[in-house]
Structures are given as structure tokens and as C-alpha cells.
Amino acid sequence: MAASKTAVQPDGVEDAMKRAMRLLAVRSRSRHEIRDRLIRIGFDEPTVEAVEVRLVDVGLLDDAAFAAEVVRRGVNTGRSARLTRQDLRKFGVDAETADESLAEVDEAGADEERALRLAERKAASCRNLHIDKAVARVVRHLCSKGYGPQVAWDVTRRVFRELDLPGD
Numbered sequence: 001m002a003a004s005k006t007a008v009q010p011d012g013v014e015d016a017m018k019r020a021m022r023l024l025a026v027r028s029r030s031r032h033e034i035r036d037r038l039i040r041i042g043f044d045e046p047t048v049e050a051v052e053v054r055l056v057d058v059g060l061l062d063d064a065a066f067a068a069e070v071v072r073r074g075v076n077t078g079r080s081a082r083l084t085r086q087d088l089r090k091f092g093v094d095a096e097t098a099d100e101s102l103a104e105v106d107e108a109g110a111d112e113e114r115a116l117r118l119a120e121r122k123a124a125s126c127r128n129l130h131i132d133k134a135v136a137r138v139v140r141h142l143c144s145k146g147y148g149p150q151v152a153w154d155v156t157r158r159v160f161r162e163l164d165l166p167g168d
Contacts, residue, residue, distance in 0.1 A: 075105055084105070
């Protein structure tokens with residue numbers, strides 16, 4: 001029989017810390033994620049809070065750094081700012097921290113520039129396809145990365161015009 005986890009006990013905190021460290025060894029995580037996972041495992045609130053405080057104190061749990069990493073990864077993979085914001089919400093990052101991390105990529109025209117680069121790469125991989133099929137693939141790809149349909153169509157038309165292919 002497992003002992004009841006009703007009070008912060010050194011063994012409970014140490015076990016929770018080991019679990020949290022294993023989670024952080026896979027990838028960085030938000031405070032919300034660590035808290036949620038430890039509670040789901042069965043650790044009580046005081047134990048989880050003690051682990052969270054310790055991890056924040058040593059710099060292993062930092063929502064601002066985590067959000068910056070999610071944004072950087074999103075930009076590198078061509079995700080829109082809108083979709084990256086949704087990711088941050090899903091990870092439990094507060095709105096203020098999310099806004100600060102997205103400030104650089106949310107600039108006017110930045111999303112369209114990322115969409116354009118993504119469309120150029122996708123269009124290059126579709127050169128051997130019929131034009132209608134190539135255009136549809138590029139538009140679908142952009143939409144899957146979180147760009148709105150109008151942006152996807154506009155950027156795709158622009159790319160195919162630049163390639164001197166009839167994209168309209």
C-alpha cells in the first residue's frame with residue numbers, strides 16, 4: 001500500500017523532483033505543464049508547489065525562456081504567429097508572457113514574409129506537378145501552418161507569378 005500524500009514530505013518532494021527532472025530532460029516545459037503532470041501522477045498541491053519553487057529558483061523552470069523557445073521553433077518551422085500563440089496557450093503560458101515572446105514575430109508583415117518563404121520552398125518541391133495540383137498543395141501547406149486562407153492564396157499566387165507559372 002502506498003502512503004497517503006497529504007503533507008509535504010521529503011520523500012514526496014524528492015520523488016516529485018525526480019519525475020519533474022525526467023520530464024525536463026526530454027524537453028523544456030512550462031510551469032503549468034510540470035504542475036499538471038505532477039498532479040496527474042498523484043502528487044499533492046504542497047509537494048508540487050515545493051518542486052515548482054525549487055525548479056524556478058535554480059532556473060530550470062522559466063516560462064519566459066520556454067515561450068521564447070516555442071516561438072523560435074515556430075518561426076523556424078514556418079508556423080504563423082496565430083498558431084504559435086495557440087501553442088503557448090495550450091502549454092499554459094500566460095497571455096502577457098506569450099505577448100512578450102511573440103512581439104518580434106508579430107510585427108506587421110512578418111507573418112506574410114514567413115508565409116512567402118514557406119510557399120517558395122513548397123512550390124519548388126511541386127514543380128513537376130500539374131499547376132492546379134501544385135497550387136492546391138502550397139495553399140493547403142500554408143493553411144496547415146496556421147495562415148489564413150486569404151493569406152495562403154495571395155502568397156501562393158505571388159510565388160507562382162514569380163516562378164513565371166500561371167498560378168491564377
